Amino acid sequence: MDQGVIENLKRLYRKQLLRHLLLSGDKSVQSIIDVYSKTTLKDCCYMIAESWSSVRQSTLRSSWNNILARRELSATSGASDPGEVVEEVLFNLNTLSLSGECQKADIEAWLACDSGNPGFQMLDDDEIAESVLNLEDEMDEDFGIQEAQVACPHERAFRCLEVALERLEWQEECHPVKLLNLKSILDLAAKKRTASLKQTTITEFFKEK
Structure with a gap:
């Protein structure tokens, strides 16, 4: 660039x-x-x-x-x-x-504190190999942390987005395009909430995965 x-x-x-x-x-x-x-x-x-x-x-x-x-x-x-x-x-x-x-x-x-910084670091072969190995270790650690995290419930996400949309609709500086984007996210949250509330039928357990 x-x-x-x-x-x-x-x-x-x-x-x-x-x-x-x-x-x-x-x-x-x-x-x-x-x-x-x-x-x-x-x-x-x-x-x-x-x-x-x-x-x-x-x-x-x-x-x-x-x-x-x-x-x-x-x-x-x-x-x-x-x-x-x-x-x-x-x-x-x-x-x-x-x-x-x-x-x-x-x-x-x-x-302008880093105006002289080219945006990349010159590394030799050993440093490149070490950085790749460290990156793999960090990815493994991040994967373990992500598994331990609990996702926000669909009901809570829907309610929060609903309140946010209601709030932003009254703000003069909020552009209509941003409201439409938030509305599409709210619709997605509503679909996920509905899907999570849908009762699982007995036949669902016998479907091939």
Whole structure:
């Protein structure tokens, strides 16, 4: 992927991360630290997906133009303005009275803290073999943890989604497309709930698997 697009995505991701920390707890510093320590890989996946959806089409178009040699455009043209992101982050901190001694230069340094990182690590053969073996061990451990976890009951999932949809319908900033997406998830939960409540007949036990 073009480095300009990657840099833009990283900047948007950090903004999403800060937004996640500020909205998930109260205004205390300790609360934000607690939320950060409990942030899971799944939370990060959601944030990176939302960040990717915020990348402007002009940014992606410019990177493709460079690849296809149609015209000489910088991959950063059309990208979100770094100054705009900095101002937005600083505004959010000031709104919650959390800026403290944090200055504009501190935010700029944080957003660009790994600008020199190519995004990958150079490994020799031994290091590659070791990383693969460690990955297999981690996958085995994760599989055991997943087996021990109990899934959320279908009835509870349906009720929670129902309340969430009812709540969001009254929010002016909620886009209709998002409501439709949530409604489709609610319908799926309703089907699973109905299937779980369906009584198993005696013939079901004799069906070939």
